[in-house]
Amino acid sequence: MTDDSLSPAARLQALADRLRDRSPALAGCLFGGAVAAGLGLGAYAVVVMALWIGSPYPDSGPGGATGTAVSLWLLGHGVGLTRADTLTGVPAPLGLTPLLLALLPFWLVRRAARDAAEPETPQAPEIPARTVVWGVTGGYTAVGALAALYATGGELRPTLREAAWHLPLLALAAALTGLRSVRGRGADAPSPAGPDGGSGGVRAALAGRRGATACRAGLAAALTLAGGGAVLVGVSLTLHRDPARASYLMLTDVWSGRLAVLLLALALLPNAVIWGAAYALGTGFQVGTGTLVTPLAATSGPALPPFPLLAAVPPDGSGTPLTWACAAIPVVAGITAGWFTGRAAAPDRSSGTDAEGAPPPWSAPVTAATAALAALVAGLVCAVAARAAGGPLGTGRLAELGPVWWAAGGAALAWTLLLGVPTALALRAWRLRTRKPREAGSGGGRWAGAGLFGIAMTGTGLAVPGAADGGTDPEARPGADADIEEEAAESDDDPERVDPLDWWERVSRPDPVAALGGSFGTPYDLYDQLPAHGPEDWRALPAEEQAPPGERPAGREPDA
Incomplete structure (x- = not known):
């Protein structure tokens, strides 16, 4: 029914x-x-x-x-x-x-x-x-x-x-x-254009994982601007601490009034941080009708009302190298947005191997579109924050206070777009570079080659000549222990690092030549700097064939 x-x-x-x-x-x-x-x-x-x-x-x-x-x-x-x-x-x-x-x-x-x-x-x-x-x-x-x-x-x-x-x-x-x-949130929507992007991939950058990346990058840029604004507020209050203290004491002389002023100043600190971010962007903020405070110049008009935060406003006049240095804050914000986008655009292939389960890299147009979308997000966030941080206090001189929201948002968009897109593309290209992986048995890289006393330096320690290329004698390692082979096969954080303790353990074995991977045919290469008493006294013997002192091992004929 x-x-x-x-x-x-x-x-x-x-x-x-x-x-x-x-x-x-x-x-x-x-x-x-x-x-x-x-x-x-x-x-x-x-x-x-x-x-x-x-x-x-x-x-x-x-x-x-x-x-x-x-x-x-x-x-x-x-x-x-x-x-x-x-x-x-x-x-x-x-x-x-x-x-x-x-x-x-x-x-x-x-x-x-x-x-x-x-x-x-x-x-x-x-x-x-x-x-x-x-x-x-x-x-x-x-x-x-x-x-x-x-x-x-x-x-x-x-x-x-x-x-x-x-x-x-x-x-x-x-x-x-x-x-x-x-x-939580729903799974990211897959890209309809696939990994190669293309025109459909650029449109797909507005949704799914790429859209989430753009939001994260834009918010990271906005938070970087806010952090820079907080630093500017702290530095300005430190430089103007005497006027700020005088204005605080001037407002009231009772504890309840001073507590109320202190609470009001603390409640307005986020506003001051956003004002500082707008100042760093170059658009500045207003402290009254017909006034504007920017890094290039400040025009604050008549004396401001006594208040601790207003005492930190830069004085009238042209800018100084200290105020011009504020431009580093939006530069860092733009690079931050590009860094977040570039990391998501491509996996790191510098090690020569792709990460298991990593998503395919984005194309350059998709990466640029995502970085541009991140700049738009940063601009919108800054515009909304600037609009919320300002407002009128009366109908007179203080009828206009705070940043101009559209100017702050446009400046944040421009800074992030100009710096974020190139940074994202450069980081993507850097992470997509490939390095030829080291071939097995190719030696120890820059440490390979003949060393002191004819000994070659390899990634696992010392070896006689011929050890770097594995030697030509098929029976070159008849006395090597199985644990030595396992240690040589184990991966290390740095394959080119030489461990002195590992070298000492190898050369202190009963048969150092065999332990180091050398050949029994040339046992004297390790001892060419020692006094020559006789070949039988310095010959390296396998561990299982050690003879008592003064006796010759069985099966070995004296040298002529």
Whole structure:
């Protein structure tokens, strides 16, 4: 019986049955998202209430402190705030989001999604990924909407239009990362063009393993830029430590106020790192309307407000060799993207043998396309980060703060494209080079040849002349032990390395000539520098034919 033959009542009953089957899992995911939002709000409320209690001059009651905590929680999601109570009577926007405030909400949502995706018992059925993601996101967004409505009556009022998409966007991204941490990702899609690439291979670089490689390379370049920005911030704060300390002490003289300033500076550190990365890219950042700070020149305008991080801004004037050296950061970032792409494009064949199970190498066009895609990823990441790290603080001079997002993204794209593509192609060519493998019995490489006293140096120790090529006498090794042959056949980390202990063990045997692979026909080559007492006194004898002192071995005639 098909669904078309069912009556409307039967269809409604079937739909109700399906909803009843899914309702426990969906309800659990919704509850997990709501709990994550509540924990985040509670954490912010605890910090704000502690500072409010310790403040000697509170200008509002507990309700105002709670509203401030909710507004800060929304600000951590990128929701802009507006302060209506100003000296001029004009509402002042507060759009500069301290990026560290977003860390706690993101982690809480990620943990909620991970807990929902993990089955309680091995026998429990697995909750569908769609239910986990949308359930956690929906529960979190519902609590966030109530919080935004509550904060509209406070001093810092959120922009509801931004809250309508910032809250679910952060929750969705965090839920996806939590789900991926439990169930991983699907297998990479195979390339439809095969290993040779061609035009189809270039198009296939946008998906599958090549797309994942491009994402990793682009993120590596962006992280390299962020690391360079962190170094610049640290160096600038060190060079301007006296002004930074003076501005910190100038803001307030009570412990609660100084603690609040310190927490705000720490929350703004990721913003400063992104500003430093934009500075290294050459596009710089703004510290007010009509200002621009770049490595070539800095125009910061009038004196900035006292704040420790603003004290680290370079002074007005042209650049110096120290500021010009910041160009090394995007250079390293571009090379990093190319290095990641080149390593994935080809296996290392320098040893002369292909790695077992290694995928086929990519063609040069596919490698270049993947590196270009990595540059695009790096540019997008930098543009989004620059957009999130800036924002207005009022309607006056500080109405424009932070990097220009499109300029920072374009500069990151250009640097990574110009340096990443050649680096990837060069590394691919280097890893595809082949070296002729060493042939068995060909000797010891650069150590082979005649050595001191006519002794040849080989990869396994010392040998008499003729040992390097195996000798011509078929019975050249009648006295060699089986363990010596096994030791000579064993692989070593460096086949051309000479081990003195191994050489001493060989020459200290009863028959050193046979142990070293020589011939019994020329037993005196090892002893041509010793006093000549008689051939029978210096003749090397096999171990099994050793004779007592003073007696001649059986079966050996005296030399004429």
